[in-house]
Amino acid sequence: MPVITNIEDLKRIYKRRVPQMFYDYCESGSWTEQTFRENSSDYDQIRLRQRVAVDMTGRSTKTQMIGHDVAMPVALAPVGLTGMQHADGEMKAARAAEKFGVPFTLSTMSINSIEDVAGFTDAPFWFQLYTMKDEDFVSRLIQRAKDANCSALVITLDLQILGQRHKDIKNGLSAPPKLTPKTLANLATKWGWGIEMLSAKRREFGNIVGHVKGVSDMSQLGAWTAEQFDPSLDWNKIAKLKEQWDGKVILKGILDAEDAKMALKVGADAIIVSNHGGRQLDGALSSIRMLPSILDAVGDQVEVHIDGGIRSGQDVLKAVAMGAKGTYIGRAFIYGLGAMGQQGVTETLNVIQKELDTTMALCGETSVEDLGRHNLLVPEDFEGRWRQ
Numbered sequence: 001m002p003v004i005t006n007i008e009d010l011k012r013i014y015k016r017r018v019p020q021m022f023y024d025y026c027e028s029g030s031w032t033e034q035t036f037r038e039n040s041s042d043y044d045q046i047r048l049r050q051r052v053a054v055d056m057t058g059r060s061t062k063t064q065m066i067g068h069d070v071a072m073p074v075a076l077a078p079v080g081l082t083g084m085q086h087a088d089g090e091m092k093a094a095r096a097a098e099k100f101g102v103p104f105t106l107s108t109m110s111i112n113s114i115e116d117v118a119g120f121t122d123a124p125f126w127f128q129l130y131t132m133k134d135e136d137f138v139s140r141l142i143q144r145a146k147d148a149n150c151s152a153l154v155i156t157l158d159l160q161i162l163g164q165r166h167k168d169i170k171n172g173l174s175a176p177p178k179l180t181p182k183t184l185a186n187l188a189t190k191w192g193w194g195i196e197m198l199s200a201k202r203r204e205f206g207n208i209v210g211h212v213k214g215v216s217d218m219s220q221l222g223a224w225t226a227e228q229f230d231p232s233l234d235w236n237k238i239a240k241l242k243e244q245w246d247g248k249v250i251l252k253g254i255l256d257a258e259d260a261k262m263a264l265k266v267g268a269d270a271i272i273v274s275n276h277g278g279r280q281l282d283g284a285l286s287s288i289r290m291l292p293s294i295l296d297a298v299g300d301q302v303e304v305h306i307d308g309g310i311r312s313g314q315d316v317l318k319a320v321a322m323g324a325k326g327t328y329i330g331r332a333f334i335y336g337l338g339a340m341g342q343q344g345v346t347e348t349l350n351v352i353q354k355e356l357d358t359t360m361a362l363c364g365e366t367s368v369e370d371l372g373r374h375n376l377l378v379p380e381d382f383e384g385r386w387r388q
């Protein structure tokens with residue numbers, strides 16, 4: 001087994017192993033990809049305060065997210081098509097998260113279904129909901145997540161319509177891949193992926209195929225999903241979904257203090273400061289740059305989480321020290337999963353925890369719960385260069 005010392009190592013193996021169209025799906029932002037890039041590069045703007053001669057024994061990365069104990073303040077983000085990155089990808093990632101002691105979030109657009117993941121793991125996972133025009137389907141999806149004992153509903157608010165990612169269109173992205181000459185030529189070089197995929201439990205959208213009327217094949221399904229995302233989603237509908245769920249609700253895709261206040265009004269248990277990994281509104285500011293204004297607006301009244309651009313334990317530390325109660329990794333765990341399945345997700349989590357622990361120690365802290373702005377050096381104009 002290759003020696004893995006950082007997330008880039010996993011990304012390199014992932015790129016070799018997984019078909020181009022799924023690598024591109026993961027590694028894209030919308031349009032110019034400015035927001036996608038800045039989600040990561042803005043973390044580099046924040047520096048750390050080194051402190052010395054502090055007793056470093058008995059360190060802990062443990063904390064809580066929405067009242068759940070977590071081994072570190074990191075959850076696996078919902079990622080569509082995860083089961084195309086590796087056979088049974090959602091089941092394996094969920095199991096790795098469970099063993100590590102961090103939350104796993106299953107996407108509506110997953111390959112493995114809610115029931116597949118529930119049958120493969122013991123710990124309750126979180127379910128991410130896309131709201132669709134077909135209200136009956138959405139109600140049944142919510143009921144299925146309840147029946148599977150999911151312990152939080154993560155409602156995505158920033159994808160009423162889909163941001164354009166050029167590569168997905170050019171690649172003709174689909175699950176399973178359509179066997180065009182170009183795809184076949186690429187698949188021929190990905191035999192390890194292909195052999196495992198032959199015995200995968202599923203190769204289609206498991207939460208959808210067989211659960212909506214009149215959709216039995218993939219070509220119909222593609223059209224159905226494109227048409228089905230609900231462009232009329234508003235705060236009233238969100239409040240109704242919350243009522244229907246009757247459990248913990250996390251609202252994902254908040255990037256503005258005004259929206260954070262609305263999330264507070266509907267009674268969210270947590271919000272995720274997010275621009276969908278730079279995959280939706282290209283030109284939006286990075287999540288980490290928007291975090292302080294959102295914390296100022298609602299940070300004392302609701303748990304504020306963040307995703308986008310996190311590729312290391314240092315990034316996690318910066319987000320938490322800035323005031324986030326939890327963080328999410330998407331691409332970072334997909335690299336691990338695509339590189340080496342469940343073991344790769346565990347490697348991702350190990351790398352991030354080790355980096356977080358060492359960074360914390362060198363900043364003079366022994367518990368993630370003690371991290372704060374005092375650990376950071378932030379440029380004076382980090383929050384305020386842009387004006388309305």
Ligand code: GLV
Nearest residue numbers: 080109159276279
């Ligand atoms: C869906 O969530 C996507 O970003 O592709």
